[in-house]
Amino acid sequence: MSHHIVDIVDLCHTYSDGTEALRGVSVRITHGESVAIIGANGTGKSTLLLHLNGYLTATSGTIRIGDFPLTKGTLPEIRRTVGMVFQDPDDQLFMPTVYDDVAFGPLNLGLVGTDVDQRVGDALERVGAAHLRTKPPYRLSGGEKKRVAIATVLAMSPDILVMDEPTSGLDPYGRRQLMQLLKEFHHTKIFTSHDLDMVLELCPRTIILHRGMIAADGPTEEIFLNTALLEECHLEQPLSMQGCPICNRNILLSCQLK
Amino acid sequence: MRYIDGAVRDFKNLDLLATGETAIHRLDARAKVIVTLVFIISVVSFNKYELTALFPFFIYPAVMMALGNLPAGYMAGKIVFVLPFALAVAIFNPLFDQQVMIQLGPFGISGGWISCASVVVRSILTVGAAIILVGLTGFPGICKALEQLGMPQVFAVQLLFLYRYIFVLTEEGGRASRARELRSFGEKGLSLASYTSLISHLLLRTWQRAERIHMAMLARGFTGEFHTGQPKQFGGRELFFVIVWSAIFIALRLQNIPQLIGTIVMRMLS
Secondary structure, X not given: OHHHOEEEEEEEEEOOOOOEEEEEEEEEEOOOOEEEEEOOOOOOHHHHHHHHOOOOOOOEEEEEEOOEEOOOOOHHHHHHHEEEEOOOHHHHOOOOOXXXXXXXXXXXXXXXXXXXHHHHHHHHHHOOOHHHOXXXXXXXXXXXXXXXXXXXXXXXXXXXXXXXXXXXXXXXXXHHHHHHHHHHOOOEEEEEOOOHHHHHHHOOEEEEEEOOEEEEEEEHHHHHHOHHHHHHOOOOOOHHHOOOOOOOOOHHXXXXXX | OHHHHHHHHHHHHHHHHOOOOOHHHHOOHHHHHHHHXXXXXXXXXXXXXXXXXXXXXHHHHHHHHHHOOOOHHXXXXXXXXXXXXXXXXXXOHHHHOOOEEEEEOOEEEEHHHHHHHHHHHHHHHHHHHHHHHHHHHOHHHHHHXXXXXXXXXHHHHXXXXXXXXXXXXXXXXXXXXXXXXXXXOOOOOOOHHHHHHHHHHHHHHHHHHHHHHHHHHHHOOOOOOOOOOOOOOOOHHHHHHHHHHHHHHHHHHHOOHHHHHHHHHHHHHO
């Protein structure tokens, strides 16, 4: 199923003010993988994500999504394939009601009538937000907004799900629910996050970006055990891998040593 | 600012009314747009001293609100919000135009007062009709209808974006203004200098936000065309709706009904 593959070769991006955000990034993500892109603030994570659905154009380098190289002609197909959930759900929800918002994508895909209803119903059902369909987005809580934002993207049946900081701004319960939800998706998933515990739980593979370049790319657990590398990239181990604040015993590490 | 913020948020509810399921809501948006245009042209085309002939036109907002299940109090509140602007336009009429036109016993009413009242009544009618149109159709529906009626797509999309931008702007403005108020103790910090900086930041911030929203729209396949749910047909019901209302408006425009009734009553009494 080559159409779920993301292939980025030597991607560079320089903003118009001269900031070099990406300096030669090469990544290949295959079907069904769940990958986290982590790194300190300003290392180019969001810039990289915005390339995946063609919002930003590469200064140099190429991107292939499935069978298509990313060009102006393939943009519509690529935007259907890559579902992107933005960090701030307020940016993503702009229609008068939740229903209208979730229907926006399918309508743009050319669906009509009951097909749209079906898609919207299914997507809201999947994120557990069917009861919100008639509500205006600005009356929802943070967690509900996030769920609806995900539904707006699911309604387009994307093959690849890209999410910028999925757990930011959620309370612990909302975060746990969202993680459970994401676990159930069998799409190719690409996340950026500072929530390293979530990364540890959801993503078997992690890519560290540092100053616009890839500092590491490998199994998540291996990367999080390399404290020198993490420190160099202004990161630290997930809290669950750090010692207990009272007795300083590290439960996770002792498990792995056995 | 809190006042404006609240008012705008309240205004958003208008779009929600458009999700209603009455027969009027189900009509094709084009029919409602055409009727509203005919209504506005009829009302605006009276001469500037006309007052009595305007009152029968209130039948349209009254009937539409009743059929469309729109809350009258809420709609009236929205119209009042616009009234100060109409008053600002007309308030100097009584000063400039002092010629007495109507003699009510010892009181002479000048042409200025009549034209001022006429401006206010006309704005209530036209603004009311426009707000009712949004409440029955929703803004995206209106833009779609205008496009189907021949407005270039670029303008229709611009109009839709402008409408969305108002909300983005006031939301951001509300936040910026709150941050300034909370950190300016008493009068200090509320100076003109901080105000200009706030305004320029507001422009840049809303610009960025609008760009992010546009990005989210593109990510969901937006190609400059917008679609509104079930495609509707301009059928017999729509034609009937347009013809009946247009006939009523044109009749009311050509014939001063209150005056006519007055004459008939006077003739019967004499």
